Amino acid sequence: METSSLAKDKEKHLAAIKAVTYIQNGQVIGLGSGSTANYAIREIGKLVQNGLQIKAIPTSKKTQELAESLYIPIIDSNSVDYIDVTIDGADEFNDEMVLIKGGGGALLREKIVASMTRKKIIVADSSKPVAQLGLVFKLPIEVIPFACNYVMNQVRELGGTSSLRQKEDKTFVTDQGNWILDADFGHIQDPKSLSHSLNGIVGLVCHGLFIDLADIIIVGKGNTVETILFETS
The missing domain is CATH 3.30.70.260 (ACT domain)
Structure with missing residues (x-):
């Protein structure tokens, strides 16, 4: 039987694998920060090694270091007017797709990158959806x-x-x-x-309240993933 930590890691990885399928050749990609986003960055690195041509904007110094180690091309945020797709994690979110982020301390760059992005994708394990915001995570x-x-x-x-x-x-x-x-x-x-x-x-x-800054949330649940789409009223 898998430990809780291993099960969460598996869910994060499954969510990341699904998330990178939204990336297309020639796009500018926002790279999130944190353990779940790191799974997506590693998957993007594999795609780049297999010929995918993208440019990326990292949300933290640690993310930039990881991306550069995987030969993902990095550009400055001031060199573009918008970002095509961003993949990032969340500390928790509710059924209205309001997020709490910032556990890793990169919330400012994360919010700037999200605000610049046309398609904002959140990847998460099954512990992140909550009925009430703020009770588990400050x-x-x-x-x-x-x-x-x-x-x-x-x-x-x-x-x-x-x-x-x-x-x-x-x-x-x-x-x-x-x-x-x-x-x-x-x-x-x-x-x-x-x-x-x-x-x-x-x-x-x-x-760390991210409101209207998620278009798609992909949640790993055991051996499967659930995709939640933002519905405009």
């Missing part, structure tokens, strides 16, 4: 260090609590030189309202 918030305490106070005014993310007993620093707050709002019943309120806080650079 909401990452990227802040300018100078504004950290102010933003924490503003989060408190909105009914949440937050803590400064640490890594190896040091303050975690993003690729952009910012800090991350992990905010607990309990069950996020109205993501759009919370997103609007957070966007109005001076010094808050980006938050």
